[in-house]
Amino acid sequence: MTTALQPPLPSHPLLRLRLAPRSGMPRPIDGAWWPRSYDLLAELPQLLAGLPLAWGHISSVTVNGATWSATPGRMLVFNQVVRLRRALAASAPHTVVLLAPGRGRWDLLVVPPDTTGEAAEPLMAAAADDGNVSDRY
Template identity: 80%
Template structure:
């Protein structure tokens, strides 16, 4: 008996990321990311690949431990080690913090994966400082 495998999508799903325009004044949030799941191992590579090259190599990621399931303390992403930290700070349950030595720190609003497109779009636009989709 053969077991049919579910069809794989021909292309990876597009990254749902909206960033504050370059040159904008410093803000507490640098944009918004709408992952498709809370599986950091699956989601982090596409996020890091979609970041501007000017951000440099992100070596540390901090996520909220109450929202994201337990993850390894280190991940290999594109042949680079990324330290993963879990914070239990109640002040930022829906953010991810990205650090690149010598380049900076970026805080992104995390739109929960189960959010509808109608609800996610205004959240992402507001986090990126725009009122239109993109």
């Protein structure tokens, strides 16, 4: 009899994030994030931990107030204060905006948590595509 060892399960679920390649041209969407819930307090630390170091410290996060659960005005993430803002703009209901002073602004498409893997994959791929994505959403 042969016993196969299974790899240990990760202690934290893998971050579902796809970022567009860096380029000199501004983009309407800089990538896609597929959180596991609409609980920003639970999801945000993992997102911020997975961002490129070149983005710097994200000091402000804006989400759609009608989509995400209620949040405080700020939270402590990795010993740094992050301001949380809720917008009610109908023009971008499925995005999250990340701001880093002196570094930039990044807009990520938010794939709804209950989306199937089959449906989420093309959305994430399109958001991270190197081509023009402005008319895809």
